[in-house]
Amino acid sequence: MSTPNIGIAIAAPSGRPPDPAALELGVRRLRAQGFLVHNYYDDDKKFQRFGGSDEWRLAQLNAAAADPAVQVVIALRGSYGMSRLLPKIDFGKMAESGKLFVGYSDFTAFQMPLLKQTGRISFAGPMICDDFIRPEPVAYTMEQFWDCLRGPTHAVRGTVADGTADNPRIDVSGRLWGGNLAMVVSLLGTPYFQALEQGILFLEDISEHPYRVERMVLQLYYAGALEGQRALVLGDFSGYKLGPMDNGYDFETMLAYLRATLPMPVLTGLPFGHIKERATLPYGGMADLRSAPRGFDLTLSDYPTL
Numbered sequence: 001m002s003t004p005n006i007g008i009a010i011a012a013p014s015g016r017p018p019d020p021a022a023l024e025l026g027v028r029r030l031r032a033q034g035f036l037v038h039n040y041y042d043d044d045k046k047f048q049r050f051g052g053s054d055e056w057r058l059a060q061l062n063a064a065a066a067d068p069a070v071q072v073v074i075a076l077r078g079s080y081g082m083s084r085l086l087p088k089i090d091f092g093k094m095a096e097s098g099k100l101f102v103g104y105s106d107f108t109a110f111q112m113p114l115l116k117q118t119g120r121i122s123f124a125g126p127m128i129c130d131d132f133i134r135p136e137p138v139a140y141t142m143e144q145f146w147d148c149l150r151g152p153t154h155a156v157r158g159t160v161a162d163g164t165a166d167n168p169r170i171d172v173s174g175r176l177w178g179g180n181l182a183m184v185v186s187l188l189g190t191p192y193f194q195a196l197e198q199g200i201l202f203l204e205d206i207s208e209h210p211y212r213v214e215r216m217v218l219q220l221y222y223a224g225a226l227e228g229q230r231a232l233v234l235g236d237f238s239g240y241k242l243g244p245m246d247n248g249y250d251f252e253t254m255l256a257y258l259r260a261t262l263p264m265p266v267l268t269g270l271p272f273g274h275i276k277e278r279a280t281l282p283y284g285g286m287a288d289l290r291s292a293p294r295g296f297d298l299t300l301s302d303y304p305t306l
Contacts, residue, residue, distance in 0.1 A: 006306065007036040008072045009064035009099075010128050012051025014106040015079025016043070017129050023076070026133035040064055041076050050081045058085050065097040071306060072149070077129040078105030078180075086113060086192055095120035100149060100304060103127050105206075105274065108179030111283040112187055115177070116194035121303045123148065124179055124202075124272065125280035140277040148280040151305030156279040156298040158233070158269035165252065166293035168265045172230040176287040176300065178202040185216045188223055195225040200287045204235030204273030210254040213237055221262060231289055232258075232266045233298075236273030267291055270298075 008030060017023045020043040030037045040060040045052045052060065064073045086109065094101070095118035101110065102123045111122045125145050126132065148154040160167055175196040178184060181203045187193040195201075205213065220226055234255075242250055259266045267289075271279045282303035290297050 005036065006034075006072065007038060007067070007070040008074060009067055009070040010037065010039045010041055010074055010076055011057075011060040011064045012041040012076035013057045013061050013085060013110065014051065014075065014081035015049060015077045016046045016051040017041070017076060019133075022130075022133040023128065026128055030132065036069060038064070038067055038070055049079065051076055054081075054084050054088070057081060058088050061085070061089065061094070065094050065099055070099060072100045072102060074132075075101075075103030075107045075127045077127050078103065078107060080106055082106050082109040082183075083186060089113075091117040091120075094118070098304075100306070102145075102280075104204075104272075104278075105180050106183060108183035109187060109192070111179060112177070112184070112194055113192035115284045116192065119284075121282050121284040123280055124283050126278060131278070138276045138278075140271075144278070144280045148282065148300070149306050151303065152301065154280070154282070154300040156271065156281070156300070158267070158271065158296045158298065160269040160294045163252070164268055165255065167267045167269065167291045167296060169293070170231060170265050170267075170289065170291045172200065173286065173288045174198050174200040174230040176200050176202060176281060176285050177283060179204070179283065181205040181213065181216050182208065185219055188220065188225065193225075195227075195229070196284070198228050198230055200231050200233060200289055201226070201229050202233045202235060202270055202272065202281065204270070205237055206274035207239035208237060209240045209242075210237075210251045211249065213251075214254045214257065217258060217262070226262060226264065229264045231264055232262065233270045233289070233296075234266065234268045235270040236275045239274065265291075267296055269295060
């Protein structure tokens with residue numbers, strides 16, 4: 001894509017990079033592509049597992065939002081840490097900055113209160129580590145990202161994996177919300193949680209056994225967060241290991257139970273989560289969802305763009 005005068009800020013509100021040298025390579029690569037990169041992470045200020053102390057990580061967010069040369073703020077990585085910052089973040093200032101905030105996983109804890117408190121839409125999409133530091137960037141992930149940010153509409157095709165039961169046929173519309181399942185559930189019952197009325201909920205997670213996925217989804221259901229939802233769309237749930245005690249209880253069994261229990265259609269096949277080929281999704285954007293048995297089309301609109 002053409003990149004003149006597009007300023008990208010890198011901030012680490014959660015974890016620190018596994019390899020600081022790879023981060024520098026990613027910065028150089030972005031600059032070679034014509035982006036104006038403003039890296040607010042300083043590896044000398046890393047703290048424990050975090051990209052700095054709570055105060056320093058908050059300062060990175062604030063500086064990125066205040067920089068007039070920046071249009072896009074990309075989280076360095078997920079892991080953990082955003083939850084510590086929530087009471088200290090001025091979401092009004094984040095929204096007023098006009099920046100396009102991008103991330104996923106732990107960044108879900110920023111996206112939900114940003115939308116709740118200000119109505120500002122952000123983007124569930126790639127992060128610097130590891131999407132922008134791979135030896136060979138993944139074409140689908142990069143194309144999805146820039147196509148979405150350019151707008152004004154964006155399309156995502158979902159495909160049901162081999163061995164997974166068919167999706168139901170549906171044709172529904174609603175505001176898109178969700179993200180990382182563990183982070184969504186962690187906000188439940190706090191001032192930062194918001195279930196969008198008549199929305200379309202998307203979820204993903206990593207290293208969560210199917211019974212834990214079921215338990216967290218049921219927690220959302222029992223708490224009333226799924227009331228009136230048009231659909232639940234599942235992304236990638238991998239990284240777990242089944243054992244002898246599961247006795248046939250696997251992801252497909254869990255999926256069948258959810259479909260029999262929840263009051264909305266449940267779809268699989270969303271290319272989103274802790275995977276290489278990842279869609280970009282406007283958190284809070286309008287979504288039109290049309291599903292057939294082996295796949296679906298998600299058309300997104302009404303969100304801020306570059």
